[in-house]
Amino acid sequence: MELKCKCEYCDLRNLFLEMVKEEEMLKLCAIKEEKNFKKGQVIIEAGEPITNFVYLKEGLVKLFVESNLGKEQIITFAKPMDFVSILSVFSGDNYQYSVTAIEDSITCNIGFSHIKKLIHSNASFAANMLSKMSRISDKMILDMLEVREKNLKGRVAFILLYFANHVYKELDFELPVSRKEIANYIGMSTENVIRTLSEFRKHGIIKIFGKVIEIVELEKLQQISRLG
Amino acid sequence: MELKCKCEYCDLRNLFLEMVKEEEMLKLCAIKEEKNFKKGQVIIEAGEPITNFVYLKEGLVKLFVESNLGKEQIITFAKPMDFVSILSVFSGDNYQYSVTAIEDSITCNIGFSHIKKLIHSNASFAANMLSKMSRISDKMILDMLEVREKNLKGRVAFILLYFANHVYKELDFELPVSRKEIANYIGMSTENVIRTLSEFRKHGIIKIFGKVIEIVELEKLQQISRLG
DNA sequence: CGCGGCTTTGATGTTCATCAAGTAAAGTGG
DNA sequence: CCACTTTACTTGATGAACATCAAAGCCGCG
Numbered sequence A, B: 001m002e003l004k005c006k007c008e009y010c011d012l013r014n015l016f017l018e019m020v021k022e023e024e025m026l027k028l029c030a031i032k033e034e035k036n037f038k039k040g041q042v043i044i045e046a047g048e049p050i051t052n053f054v055y056l057k058e059g060l061v062k063l064f065v066e067s068n069l070g071k072e073q074i075i076t077f078a079k080p081m082d083f084v085s086i087l088s089v090f091s092g093d094n095y096q097y098s099v100t101a102i103e104d105s106i107t108c109n110i111g112f113s114h115i116k117k118l119i120h121s122n123a124s125f126a127a128n129m130l131s132k133m134s135r136i137s138d139k140m141i142l143d144m145l146e147v148r149e150k151n152l153k154g155r156v157a158f159i160l161l162y163f164a165n166h167v168y169k170e171l172d173f174e175l176p177v178s179r180k181e182i183a184n185y186i187g188m189s190t191e192n193v194i195r196t197l198s199e200f201r202k203h204g205i206i207k208i209f210g211k212v213i214e215i216v217e218l219e220k221l222q223q224i225s226r227l228g
Numbered sequence C: 001c002g003c004g005g006c007t008t009t010g011a012t013g014t015t016c017a018t019c020a021a022g023t024a025a026a027g028t029g030g
Numbered sequence D: 001c002c003a004c005t006t007t008a009c010t011t012g013a014t015g016a017a018c019a020t021c022a023a024a025g026c027c028g029c030g
Helices: A011-016 A022-031 A112-121 A123-148 A152-168 A179-186 A190-202 A218-227 B011-016 B022-031 B112-121 B123-148 B152-168 B179-186 B190-202 B218-227
Strands: A033-037 A042-044 A052-066 A072-078 A098-111 A172-174 A206-209 A212-215 B033-037 B042-044 B052-066 B072-078 B098-111 B172-174 B206-209 B212-215
Touching: A022 A098, A022 A112, A033 A052, A042 A052, A052 A112, A052 A179, A072 A123, A072 A179, A072 B123, A098 A112, A112 A123, A112 B123, A123 A152, A123 B072, A123 B112, A123 B123, A152 A172, A152 A179, A152 A190, A152 A212, A152 A218, A179 A190, A190 A206, B022 B098, B022 B112, B033 B052, B042 B052, B052 B112, B052 B179, B072 B123, B072 B179, B098 B112, B112 B123, B123 B152, B152 B172, B152 B179, B152 B190, B152 B212, B152 B218, B179 B190, B190 B206
Parallel strands: none
Antiparallel strands: A033 A098, A042 A098, A052 A072, A052 A098, A172 A212, A206 A212, B033 B098, B042 B098, B052 B072, B052 B098, B172 B212, B206 B212
16 A cells, blocks of 8 residues: 555654544645754744744653743653643634754644634534643643642652653763753752762762663652652 | 522623523523632542533632642632633543632532533534633643742742732732641742741841731832842 | 540741851853 | 853752641530
8 A cells, every 4th residue: 555644654643643644644744844853952032923833743842931030840741642832723813832942853843724614614623632631731730739849859859760760761961961951850959969969979878970860769759759 | 670690690691601692591590500719628539430520619729739759739719700620620530720719718519521512512612611711721820920930039929929819919918828838839848938028027028927918018028029 | 425536726846048258169251 | 053041850958838737615406
């Protein structure tokens, strides 16, 4: 059988567009645009008008806003198959959050007007979107609450476990973020993030080779995250 | 003209069900159930299976979760016309958050299966829901971030202004929440919330009569909230 | 009336931010 | 490729912000 469109085999299709008929799919496939971003490049700038519906196909990104005094507040990280733009996409005309690649990334962009049309004409698609959005917003809120109730050590342990368990699925990985970015995510100072990492190292809980982290005592780290 | 259903004049209808046709409306009207809750009563318990789609018609409620150690973490407050159940409603089979009345409240409940049917058959309704949900989740997240970047005084000022500006629209109002609940919302200790209120009082920024608060120096309070 | 929860204030200690200073790493222009 | 600049990282010292503990008054409620 001839492959009419690469999208047919794209995981994103299964995750987000499963409710779309063949015919629609081909149309979207023709319209969609893939974009490459180098580590550090801006994908979406808060305040910009929403023109595209953006998925992350490969890589890793951070969502953040700037606080009153220009300090970056990281809301969450997103992996492939996570949304990138979806949260504010339906809420207004402008993006509420900025998105930046923290690893080389590829996005799949679909003109927003097309998605809008789809939603207004295909109830199953809309329902599906609703449920996905709901799950994502739930998760983000629960995550923020979980982080908030922890102390410094607990928060640092939490983010290490996040990368180990949910992103890389290895105990040995290269941190895609700077110490400062960790600080901006967990809401603590950079110095104290570093101090805590050093402390974990001194106690033999982790090993540090620059950006590379190896979790040695997983259970201890989990315990710190739970109780902290 | 004969009034077939009280819902025709309900504000909720305009806000949430505007996309529904007359015929559907009458059906929902017959199905819907209004419930009264006294201050303090539980409306939704986290973990319960989702059976109803719940709006707040009158009153004031708090949404919260229990942290690991049984400590209440308040996520947000909801006024009439705000959602109550909508956030987790589409994300899974169980409520993720608990909801309790902090003032005498009336909810309008619609069996969830009916809403589901509507969403799957009426794309405009689904699209409308999507946009409302998106706005709410955006607002909640931005609020949480805003609170997080403030210090103790800034946070207390923020919540006073929230009640004054968004809930009661008066500078003189009765706090519907205990000091402890304020603490659980802004993520600080009860004692320090009290201390801060006392300090505001000593500085002539507010007056306190038990639960009743009068904001005297609005601009100062706004300044504290901004800079804090 | 008396009990338990809410409120208030003070005293104390911990946690964390900030400041300072130095090293390492990474980008930049010649 | 090297000097230069900038940015990231690290550690220590200090002080501020905040939690916690303790004790007492208050209020509502059975």
